[in-house]
Amino acid sequence: MFSRLLASDLKEAGFNVSSARCGDSAMEMIEDYAPDLLMTERSLSGVSGIELTRKLKARTSTRQLPILMLATNSDHVDLARALETGADDFVHKPVSAIELVARARALLRRAKPTTVGERLEYEDIVVEMETLRAFRGGQLLKLGPTEFNILATFVEKPGRVWSRDQLLDVVWGPNTYIDPRTVDVHVGRLRKTLRAHGDGDPFRTIRGAGYALG
Amino acid sequence: MFSRLLASDLKEAGFNVSSARCGDSAMEMIEDYAPDLLMTERSLSGVSGIELTRKLKARTSTRQLPILMLATNSDHVDLARALETGADDFVHKPVSAIELVARARALLRRAKPTTVGERLEYEDIVVEMETLRAFRGGQLLKLGPTEFNILATFVEKPGRVWSRDQLLDVVWGPNTYIDPRTVDVHVGRLRKTLRAHGDGDPFRTIRGAGYALG
DNA sequence: GCGCGCCTTCACAGTTTCTTCACAAACCAC
């Protein structure tokens, strides 16, 4: 389990910290809370830190999650393995709070370029993830950040039906408490903008279920 | 002076190693040989490792040089300073050869594919990396070092959106603790200068995301 | 030691965007 002391150091530095009791609960928490960074130890009850790392790096949904591994000095042997399995950085214990915070910050900053230069298309709609611009029929669309994210979500999976709650999860992030009807307003504005730059409304409203593109 | 033992470990791992006797000679060697990576200790005769780091990071020409700092365990106090001045990574001694090699490789991997002596262009903007000068419409721009680096970063990838944190990482170097809003001020000044030497503002502000060129 | 240039922070104003609300419109089942 993650040291209570280190946790309080991190909290003091402004991080929002959650601790898991063991490797298994860590997996659950990661899925539920979608943290920005994971700190783990080599040895955990249940799933080992290395095992946990390997699992997380194997999934697309958590591959981008930066992992910082803590190791005791006797763990030298495992260092190579830890790096190979995908830990992004590691430190030897004992470690000062200042160092831990510094490394955490470095990882977080480095991790940002997650959305690699993708270019999504659906019919006459184009979404450029690198430049954060969207077009319809070649015309640049003026969208707010939230509208852009919603459009990107839809274009990524044309045809898929998204419920309001799912959109809140994906676009706003997990654990946001916002009136689901707010989604209506954003989708409405998005539709309006799209209609103004092309023929017809590419969205479908599925009564009782949500929205879909195409 | 850099440990002869570690040097031989590194050589064995395939690195090409040169050692300097002191901080001053290190500066010279770096200028002469343009190494891909610098390993230094906190304390050196002449210029201290921290001082050396600061100087190298302050210069545009050596800013990209990855620096790995070695520290004894009693150096905890200086750790904060070491990071602040811009060391890219550091390890505590004693350190195993395997870890040193791993960290060195990680740094090199992360290091930017050399942009030495290049000439970057975007529309009427020209950035000469060799002479460290920038022009718009043929006119020489008077820019501070930071502004120059920001401009170079943008011109290198036109259109790409850079978040404030990414810019801090790329321009200021990793492990710098600076208010992200400071980026605004520099970008603002850069814009002002550019506007004064050409038509229009080539930059885009992406609300909630960062800045982009074009 | 001093002036200068550059960097960093801060505060405040101006905008844009978000969220909620209320009501009208659309839809569905009977």
Next chain:
DNA sequence: GTGGTTTGTGAAGAAACTGTGAAGGCGCGC
């Protein structure tokens, strides 16, 4: 058609974000 739900949408206040001038600090060259 009627009643009950669900959705579309304009408006408005709230919240968040950015631009910018000014102040203070720091290192560097003279």
